[in-house]
Amino acid sequence: MNIGNLIKISLRALSNNKMRAFLTMLGIIIGVASVITMLAIGQGSKKSIQSQISEMGSNMIMIQPGAGMNGGVRTSSDNQQSLKMEDYISLRDKATYIAACSPSVSSGGQFIYGGNNYPASISGVTPEYLTIRKLNIDDGNVFSRQQVAAAAKVCLVGKTITKNLFPNGENPIGKVIRFNKIPFTIIGTIKEKGFNTMGMDQDNIVLAPYTTIQKRVLAITYIQGLYASALSEAVTDKATVEIETILRENHKLKANDDDDFNVRSQKELSSMLTSTTDILTILLACIAGISLLVGGIGIMNIMYVSVTERTREIGLRMAIGAKGRDILAQFMIEAIIISFTGGIIGVLFGMGASFLVKLAISWPISIQPYSVILSFVVCTVIGVFFGWYPAKKAAQMDPIEALRYE
Amino acid sequence: MSKSIIRLENIKRNFRVGDETVHALRGVSFSISEGEFVSIMGTSGSGKSTMLNLLGCLDTPSDGEYYLDDVAVSTMNKNERSTLRNRKIGFVFQSYNLLAKTTALENVELPLQYNPEYTGKERRDKATKALDAVGLSDRLHHKSNQMSGGQMQRVAIARALVNDPVLILADEATGNLDTRTAYEIMVLFQELHQEGRTIIFVTHNPELAAFTSRNIVLRDGKVIKDDENKNIESAKKMLDALPKQED
Numbered sequence: 001m002n003i004g005n006l007i008k009i010s011l012r013a014l015s016n017n018k019m020r021a022f023l024t025m026l027g028i029i030i031g032v033a034s035v036i037t038m039l040a041i042g043q044g045s046k047k048s049i050q051s052q053i054s055e056m057g058s059n060m061i062m063i064q065p066g067a068g069m070n071g072g073v074r075t076s077s078d079n080q081q082s083l084k085m086e087d088y089i090s091l092r093d094k095a096t097y098i099a100a101c102s103p104s105v106s107s108g109g110q111f112i113y114g115g116n117n118y119p120a121s122i123s124g125v126t127p128e129y130l131t132i133r134k135l136n137i138d139d140g141n142v143f144s145r146q147q148v149a150a151a152a153k154v155c156l157v158g159k160t161i162t163k164n165l166f167p168n169g170e171n172p173i174g175k176v177i178r179f180n181k182i183p184f185t186i187i188g189t190i191k192e193k194g195f196n197t198m199g200m201d202q203d204n205i206v207l208a209p210y211t212t213i214q215k216r217v218l219a220i221t222y223i224q225g226l227y228a229s230a231l232s233e234a235v236t237d238k239a240t241v242e243i244e245t246i247l248r249e250n251h252k253l254k255a256n257d258d259d260d261f262n263v264r265s266q267k268e269l270s271s272m273l274t275s276t277t278d279i280l281t282i283l284l285a286c287i288a289g290i291s292l293l294v295g296g297i298g299i300m301n302i303m304y305v306s307v308t309e310r311t312r313e314i315g316l317r318m319a320i321g322a323k324g325r326d327i328l329a330q331f332m333i334e335a336i337i338i339s340f341t342g343g344i345i346g347v348l349f350g351m352g353a354s355f356l357v358k359l360a361i362s363w364p365i366s367i368q369p370y371s372v373i374l375s376f377v378v379c380t381v382i383g384v385f386f387g388w389y390p391a392k393k394a395a396q397m398d399p400i401e402a403l404r405y406e
Numbered sequence: 407m408s409k410s411i412i413r414l415e416n417i418k419r420n421f422r423v424g425d426e427t428v429h430a431l432r433g434v435s436f437s438i439s440e441g442e443f444v445s446i447m448g449t450s451g452s453g454k455s456t457m458l459n460l461l462g463c464l465d466t467p468s469d470g471e472y473y474l475d476d477v478a479v480s481t482m483n484k485n486e487r488s489t490l491r492n493r494k495i496g497f498v499f500q501s502y503n504l505l506a507k508t509t510a511l512e513n514v515e516l517p518l519q520y521n522p523e524y525t526g527k528e529r530r531d532k533a534t535k536a537l538d539a540v541g542l543s544d545r546l547h548h549k550s551n552q553m554s555g556g557q558m559q560r561v562a563i564a565r566a567l568v569n570d571p572v573l574i575l576a577d578e579a580t581g582n583l584d585t586r587t588a589y590e591i592m593v594l595f596q597e598l599h600q601e602g603r604t605i606i607f608v609t610h611n612p613e614l615a616a617f618t619s620r621n622i623v624l625r626d627g628k629v630i631k632d633d634e635n636k637n638i639e640s641a642k643k644m645l646d647a648l649p650k651q652e653d
Contacts, residue, residue, distance in 0.1 A: 005519050016507050316503040319464060320565070321492020321520040323485045400464050403499065 003333075006326075010334040013306070021338060024302045027295030028342025028382070029349060032375045034288035036350025036367065041357060042281025044365035046274050053270045059099075059233045060132055061240060063226035063247070066260045081222040082260040087250050088226060094246055097239035099231050102129040103223040105213045109180040111165060111206070118164035122155065122179055122206040124213025125227070130190075132229040135205075140173045140188030143209050151211035155184040158205035159192045182216055184208060236265045289378075295342070296382035303335050303390035314394050315402025328395035335387020336380060343379030347372055410473075411572050411604050412438040412461065417470035419456050419627075430456040432627040433470070438606065438620075440572075443599040445607045445615045448624035457624060458608045462495055462575050463487045475572045492520050496566025500578035502558040504550040504565075510537060511546045514564045521569065536564040540594060556587035563594060567603075574598070574605045580614065586648055592617050592641035617641050 014021040065080030088103040095101070108121040127142045129135075143154050155177075157165075162172045172186045184206075193202035214220055230239035240263050247261055307314070314327055354365045419431040430453045438444055448454040459465035460472060463479055464487075472479045475494055482490065491497075496517075504513045514533040518524045524532070537546055540560040550558060559579065566574050576595070580588035596617060599605055607618055615621045616639040623631035 002522070012508065312503060313505060316499075316505075317516070317520075318488065319462070319491060319497050320517040321488050323488045323520075326520060400459050403503070 003329075006329050006333050007337070009330055010337050013310075013334060014337065017306075020302060024298050025338050025342040025345070027298035028292070028339050028379060029295075029346040031288065031292030031295040032343050032346025032379060033349035033353055034291055035285060035375050035378075036347055036371055037353045037357065038284035038288045039281060039371040040350070040354035040365040040367045041363060042277060042284050043368050043371070044358075044363060045280065046277040047366045048364035049273045049277060050270065053266055053273070054233075059230040059236050059239075059266070061098075061228045061230060061236065061243065061263060061265045063228065063243060064262045064264075065224070066258070066262050080260070081220075082251065083223045083226060084250075085221070085223060087247055088223060090246055090250055091226065091228060091243060095228070095239070095242050097231055097235050097242050098228045100128040100131050101226065101228040102126040102132060103210050104129070104225040104227055105210050105218060105220070105223055107180075107213060107217045111161065111177050111179050113165040113175065113177045116165050116167060118161060120161060120204055120206055122184075122208055122213060122217070124208050124210035124217075126210060129207065129227060132227045135193070136191040138189045138191040139171075140186070142188060148209040148211055151215045152209060153182060153184050153212055153216065154187045155179075155206050155208040156188045156190055157186055158190045159203035160201055161204065161206055162189060179206075180217065230265075236267055240265055292378060292382065296339070296386045299335055299338055299383065300386035300390060302338075303331060303387055304393075306334070307331060307390045307394040310394075311397065311402045311405040314397050315399045315405065318397070318399035319403060324395040327397075328391045331391035331394050332384065332387050335391065336383035339379045339383030339387075340376075343376050346379070347375060350375075409440045410437045411440050411442075411475055412436075412606075413473040415471045415473075417460065417467045417472060419453075419460065419465070420468045429627055431460075431467070434624075434627070434629055435470075436622065436629060436632060438604065440604055441599075441602050443595070443605045443607070443617075443619040444622060445609060445618040445620070446622045446624065447609060447612060447615060449610060451626075452624040453627040454608055454610070454624055456627075458575065458577055461573075461606060462497060463491050488520075492517060493569065494572045496569065496571040496574040498559070498562050498566050498574065498576040498579045500581040502550075502555075502562045502582075504558055504561055507549055507551060509547045509549055510542060510553070510561045510564075513550060513561055514568050516565060517569045532568050533564070536568040537561070539567060540564045554587075555583050556590055559583065559587075559591055560594065563591075563598075567598070572604060574603055576605065576607045578609055578611075579607065581609070581611075586645070589641050589645040589648065593645060596638075596641050 063083065065082040085103070088101065091098060092101045102125045105124040106121050109119070111118050111120055123129075126148060127145070130137070130142060137156070140156070142156065143152065147154055157172060157177075165177060166172050166175070172189060174185065174187075176183045176185050178184070190203070190205060190207070195201055210223070214223075228239070228243065230236040243263050244259065247263075248259065251260055253260070317327060351367055354367055357363050358365045414435050414437065417431055417434045418429070421428045421430060434453075434457070446454060446457060456465070460467055463474065463482075466480045466482070466487075470480075474490065477490065479487065479490070505516070511530070511533050514536050515529045518529040518532060534543070534546060537543060540563050542557065542560050542564065545553065545557060545561075548557075550561070553561065559582075563579075579595075580591050583591060592614065595605055595607065599619070605618075607614065615635070619635055619638055621631065621633050621635055622629055
C-alpha cells in the first residue's frame with residue numbers, strides 16, 4: 001500500500017475520533033510549546049546579557065597592577081605602582097592587536113555646583129577611552145589632545161551627575177563644577193547608558209584628561225590602570241597575550257617571575273554570566289522535555305486503545321491481503337501524524353506564548369531556529385518511539401483471532 | 407472435467423491445548439472445480455471453522471497439502487499467503503466487517519489498496535462495477551452506518567468480488583440476517599454461481615444446502631458426506647413465496 005493511501009486511512013481513523021485525537025495531541029502541543037517558550041526565555045536572557053556586555057565593550061581589555069609583595073607583605077593592587085606611563089606608550093606604539101589604548105587614574109570625592117553636591121569619582125583618561133568603553137557624547141565635545149597635554153581642567157559628565165548637580169535642567173555645558181576644590185569646566189555630556197547587568201549605574205561617570213588627574217588631583221606619576229580594546233572580539237585572546245609580553249618586557253621580569261599586573265578581558269565575565277543562563281536554560285528545557293515525554297506516553301496509551309478497539313478491522317485488513325508491515329505502517333503513520341501535527345501547533349503556540357511573555361513582563365526572548373527544529377525532530381522521534389510498540393502489536397495479530405474478537 | 411480450483415490431500419490440523427492435542431481435521435481430501443457452489447456444513451466442533459481458515463489461507467495444515475489454483479499453500483510464509491489471499495480469495499463474513507464511517511465505495515476498494523498494480527482510478531472503476539453487480543449502484547457514497555444489514559452484506563460481497571477472485575469464501579454469510587434478506591443474499595450468490603463463480607459457503611444451517619450445487623458435511627474432523635445436489639432449489643422462488651412485506 002502506498003504512503004498516500006496510508007496517510008488517508010490514518011487521517012480518516014483520526015477524524016473518526018476527533019476529540020480523542022485532539023486530547024492526545026494536546027500533550028504534545030503543551031510539551032513542544034513549553035520547550036519553545038522555555039528555550040526562548042533562556043536564550044533571550046543570555047542574549048540580553050551578552051548584548052549588555054558588548055555595550056560595555058566586548059573587546060575591552062583591562063590591565064591592573066598586580067597584587068604584589070612588599071617585604072613579605074602582600075599589598076592591594078590599588079597601592080601598586082607597577083604600571084607606568086612607559087607601559088602605556090609602548091602598548092600604544094608596539095601592540096598590533098590593539099585598536100585603542102588609554103591609561104586610567106581615578107579619584108573619589110565630592111562634586112559641588114552652587115548649592116548642590118554629589119559624591120562620585122573622577123577618571124583621568126585619554127579621548128580613546130570613550131571608544132573603548134563605547135561611550136558617546138550627547139552634547140558638547142571630547143577634550144582634545146592639546147587639552148590632555150596641557151592638563152586642562154575640563155571634564156565630561158554622565159547623566160547621573162548632571163541630574164544631581166543641575167536639578168533644574170540647566171545646560172551643564174560651560175559650567176564650572178568643583179571637585180576637591182579644583183574647578184573643572186564641563187565641556188561635554190555623555191549619552192545615557194542606564195544600569196548594567198550587575199546593577200551598576202553606568203551614568204555615574206566623570207571623565208577628565210589623565211594628566212589633569214595625575215598632576216592636579218593625585219599628584220602621582222604612575223598610572224592606576226590601562227584600558228585597551230582589541231581589534232575585534234575574536235582576537236581578544238591574542239591581544240591579551242601580546243599585552244602580557246610587552247608588559248613583562250617593560251618590567252624586565254625574568255621567565256619564572258610572576259606577573260606584576262593583571263590582564264582581564266570581558267570574555268571571562270561574559271562566559272561566567274552566560275554559563276549561568278545556560279544552566280537556567282537547560283533546567284527549563286528539562287522540565288519542558290518531561291512534559292513532552294508525558295505527551296509521548298499519552299500517544300502510546302491512545303494507540304494501544306486504538307489498536308485494541310480496531311482489532312476486527314486489523315483482522316479484516318489482514319484477511320483481504322494486508323501484510324504485517326502494512327498494518328505496522330498504518331498505525332505508525334497515525335502516531336506520527338498526531339505527534340507531528342501536535343508539533344506544528346505546539347511551535348505556533350510556543351512562539352505565541354513567548355511573545356506574550358515579552359509583551360506582558362517585557363522579558364527578553366529569543367526564538368532560536370534550532371529549538372524549533374529540535375522540537376520537530378523530538379516530536380517525530382516520540383511519534384515513532386511511542387507508536388512503534390502498539391503498531392507492532394497490531395502487525396503481529398493473528399487474523400483468525402482478530403476476526404473473532406468481540 | 408473443468409479446472410480444479412481447490413485440491414485437498416489428506417489435510418490434518420492439530421492444535422495443542424495445554425498438554426492435549428486436539429485433532430480438528432483428521433485427514434480430509436476433496437477437490438473443488440471451477441464454477442461449483444459448495445456448502446460445507448457441520449455442527450460446532452466438526453472442524454468447519456478450521457476448514458474455513460485453511461481454505462482461506464489464513465492457516466496452514468499440520469500435515470497434507472492444499473493446492474489453491476494449483477499453488478501449494480502449506481509451505482508459504484505469512485506475507486506470501488497475504489498476497490495470495492489478496493489476489494485469489496474473496497471473503498464474506500457473518501458480521502460484514504465493513505469499516506465504520508466509511509463509504510460503500512471505499513470499503514469495496516479496500517482489497518485493491520493492498521495491490522500496487524491498481525491506480526486510484528482503476529480501483530474506483532472496479533469498485534463501482536462490483537457495487538453495480540450486487541445492485542447497490544445508487545448507494546456508492548453511503549456510509550456503512552447508514553445502511554441496513556442486507557445492504558451491508560451486499561457491500562461485503564462486492565468487496566469480495568472486486569479483485570476477481572478464483573474463489574469466494576462465505577462464512578455464515580446469512581447468519582445475521584432476517585429470513586427475507588437472507589434469501590435475497592442467497593439469490594445474489596446463486597446469480598454469481600450462474601455467472602461461473604466458484605463459491606464455498608460454510609454454514610451450520612442445513613436448509614441452505616438446498617441452494618448449492620454440492621454439499622460437504624464434516625463431523626469430528628472428517629468428511630462424512632460429499633454429494634452433488636442435482637436438484638438445486640431457486641432462492642428467488644423461495645423469496646417470491648414469502649408473504650409480502652408491509653412497509
